[in-house]
Amino acid sequence: MPKVILLLIGSNIFMTIAWYGHLKLKWLEGRPLIVAILVAWGVAFFEYCLQVPANRLGYMTAGLSGYQLKVIQEVITLFVFIVFAWIVLKERLTWNYAVSFAFMLLAVYFAMAFKPIGPRS
Numbered sequence: 001m002p003k004v005i006l007l008l009i010g011s012n013i014f015m016t017i018a019w020y021g022h023l024k025l026k027w028l029e030g031r032p033l034i035v036a037i038l039v040a041w042g043v044a045f046f047e048y049c050l051q052v053p054a055n056r057l058g059y060m061t062a063g064l065s066g067y068q069l070k071v072i073q074e075v076i077t078l079f080v081f082i083v084f085a086w087i088v089l090k091e092r093l094t095w096n097y098a099v100s101f102a103f104m105l106l107a108v109y110f111a112m113a114f115k116p117i118g119p120r121s
Helices: 002-023 033-060 066-087 095-113
Strands: none
Touching: 002 033, 002 066, 033 066, 066 095
């Protein structure tokens, strides 16, 4: 499972850059929206190159369910975004966002702690 987590972290770094990086790229200022979209798509390609193998490995080898993979991915997305927002966007993590993050961590616990009922097919 560590390989799955590392692939998900890498994919989420690319996705966060694709979705939010254009907000701080000075060379994109004043350019048409389509340019920002095409740049984001180019970056997102690398996200897919990591996300798809992570999901396949997690589902087919590590025995994770689709639900478990999604919950893990969302928490990783949030963690990567918190770091990105702090470093790149210069935004601070306030108490209400920290509480939201804690609830997301609880979601991971509930997704992983209990064995699903019935066959996975």
